[in-house]
Amino acid sequence: MRPENYQAVPLGDSNEYEIFIGPNHPGIEGNYALKLILDGDTVVKGTTDAGYLHRGFEKLMEGRLWIQNLAIVPRICVPDPAPMEVSYSLAVEEIMGIDAPIRAQWIRVLQLELSRIAAHLFTFGGHAATTGMYTPMYWGVADRDLVLDLFEDFTGGRVYSIYNIPGGVRRELPEGFLEKLSHLLDYLESRQNDYDNLLFTNQIFVQRAKGVGVLSKEDALEYGVTGPNLRACGLAFDVRRDDPYLIYDQLEFDIPTQQKGDAWSRILVRRDELFQSIHILRQVIAKLPSIKGPIRTAIPNPLSWNVPAGEAYARVESSKGELAYYVVSDGGDKPYRVHVRGPSSMHAVQTLEFLAKGARIEDVAQIMFSLDACPPEVDR
Amino acid sequence: MSLESLNEILNKINTIKITHKHKRRIRVDVKADSLTTLLELIKGQASFLHLSAITCVDWIEDNQFELVYHVWSYEENCLISAHTRIDRDDAKFVTVYDLYKPADFFERDIYEMYGVFFIGSPRMEKFILTEWFGMPPMRKDFDSEAYVQETFNWTEYNPDWLQELSDQGGGIAIKPEDIRLSGTLHNKATHREREKAKKEHVVGKGWKS
Structure with a gap:
């Protein structure tokens, strides 16, 4: 049974003792735990204990129709579900040899970037809360709620939209949606000063976050770190630019980087990325009305839909890093194999164990949150 | 390169x-x-x-x-x-x-x-x-489905409050034999079987009234 112990356990005659933080610890991100061996308040060794959220999704997907799986995939990452749908759809489209219509691709980008904004707002609050600042958490969640309202408006679902299908998207945008989106972006930009004063230039936070959990560029590459965590180490890699999918090659955006690789750099990269997403969404708002056409290609009856035999590896950039779906079809009406490569599977296990070593116990929660790991991506 | x-x-x-x-x-x-x-x-x-x-x-x-x-x-x-x-x-x-x-x-x-x-x-x-x-x-x-069938028993969930609701024409009274794991089992059921099941047992009958 887990957790294995609830009290600190002294180890032999040494000064070391073992404690278990999580999965219900207030300073932990969710459904995973960390077993720490401490000497005083310095961590000697940390071991990730995952599996609290294992639902066997990869196995479930092998027993369901291609279209039924769309109800499963977004549930793999709660804060940022849109990239999951898009990635799965892209993989199936690649096997079938079809492309979504141009308009659907633009709508997908809109959905992906909105989802990224929502996920980053969530992370700001969580990260700040690990240092004892709770106001950014309330702000972040409240502002994220405005994004979720828009999701409800155009997909019907606040968190799990289940909006994409292989071949396009399910619904056309509602009347007047782009104006609403434009208002929301104006509002988010107007909040920039408030967030900067409260969090990003707040000395109380800066002093706590600087120099914590330092990851060098070499270590980041070695441990397979991707996404904002990698960009905080100074390597400007982004799947959207370097392995472009959808219509990202027609959009202009910068890839924010920082050099230090600590918790402070990581949250700054996310802050800058949020404004890049707003920049992308403004381009979408300007371009989308001029793109006419269908929003999905004709697909066969979903209940008797056989995808030809083949395999595809579809990568997208989620708010956490490189997300990929490896889908294998044997020509049947169900996938033969679906493998989810969640970015957090790298961040939450090996990278976290590496960074926890030598850290002080009060920084452990902050290191976990600064990596922005999403435990269900590990468990699946 | x-x-x-x-x-x-x-x-x-x-x-x-x-x-x-x-x-x-x-x-x-x-x-x-x-x-x-x-x-x-x-x-x-x-x-x-x-x-x-x-x-x-x-x-x-x-x-x-x-x-x-x-x-x-x-x-x-x-x-x-x-x-x-x-x-x-x-x-x-x-x-x-x-x-x-x-x-x-x-x-x-x-x-x-x-x-x-x-x-x-x-x-x-x-x-x-x-x-x-x-x-x-x-x-x-x-076979995860066979494992579930062998390991867990279906139990009939029919408490008094739900029974009262059903008597008034509402509720969600589902009999164990109606429960099918979605996906494989459901797909095997023929159209006729599904239609028959629908006629025999209407889920959520009179839900709104």
Whole structure:
């Protein structure tokens, strides 16, 4: 049974003792735990204990129709579900040899970037809360709620939209949606000063976050770190630019980087990325009305839909890093194999164990949150 | 690095089959004993530094496991998927942990879910399924539906308050024999069976009134 112990356990005659933080610890991100061996308040060794959220999704997907799986995939990452749908759809489209219509691709980008904004707002609050600042958490969640309202408006679902299908998207945008989106972006930009004063230039936070959990560029590459965590180490890699999918090659955006690789750099990269997403969404708002056409290609009856035999590896950039779906079809009406490569599977296990070593116990929660790991991506 | 020089490096392996799927995806099929040599070559000579994932596919009809190594190059912006097959009965393979550290996670995952033992991998132990001692569950011959039917009993849930609701024409009284696992079982039911079930038992009848 887990957790294995609830009290600190002294180890032999040494000064070391073992404690278990999580999965219900207030300073932990969710459904995973960390077993720490401490000497005083310095961590000697940390071991990730995952599996609290294992639902066997990869196995479930092998027993369901291609279209039924769309109800499963977004549930793999709660804060940022849109990239999951898009990635799965892209993989199936690649096997079938079809492309979504141009308009659907633009709508997908809109959905992906909105989802990224929502996920980053969530992370700001969580990260700040690990240092004892709770106001950014309330702000972040409240502002994220405005994004979720828009999701409800155009997909019907606040968190799990289940909006994409292989071949396009399910619904056309509602009347007047782009104006609403434009208002929301104006509002988010107007909040920039408030967030900067409260969090990003707040000395109380800066002093706590600087120099914590330092990851060098070499270590980041070695441990397979991707996404904002990698960009905080100074390597400007982004799947959207370097392995472009959808219509990202027609959009202009910068890839924010920082050099230090600590918790402070990581949250700054996310802050800058949020404004890049707003920049992308403004381009979408300007371009989308001029793109006419269908929003999905004709697909066969979903209940008797056989995808030809083949395999595809579809990568997208989620708010956490490189997300990929490896889908294998044997020509049947169900996938033969679906493998989810969640970015957090790298961040939450090996990278976290590496960074926890030598850290002080009060920084452990902050290191976990600064990596922005999403435990269900590990468990699946 | 040009495509030609990359092809030259790949062709150093005998019996390699190279397929260019599109601009940034290359599929290679190699024999199991030359896979680590291939990864060493592309990492050392062609800067494929990032192990994106290792996937295991259970081809039960061929009695083989397929291992797929997805390796990305930050300099070439290209992904090589190296496919190899190993015997299903003697499911052992050599680790690539000394080349790529992320292999630790993926190999542990595959060991747990498929039972493929990676020789030399640092942590061949339980990770997610710490309380599971049966067959590795992702193997195709593990039938999760049969396992559920054998292990758990369907119980009739019909408390008084729900019964009262049903008597008034509402509620969601579902009999155990109506419960079907979605997916496989449901798909097997013929159209006629489904229609019959609908007529016999209307779920949520009079819900709004």
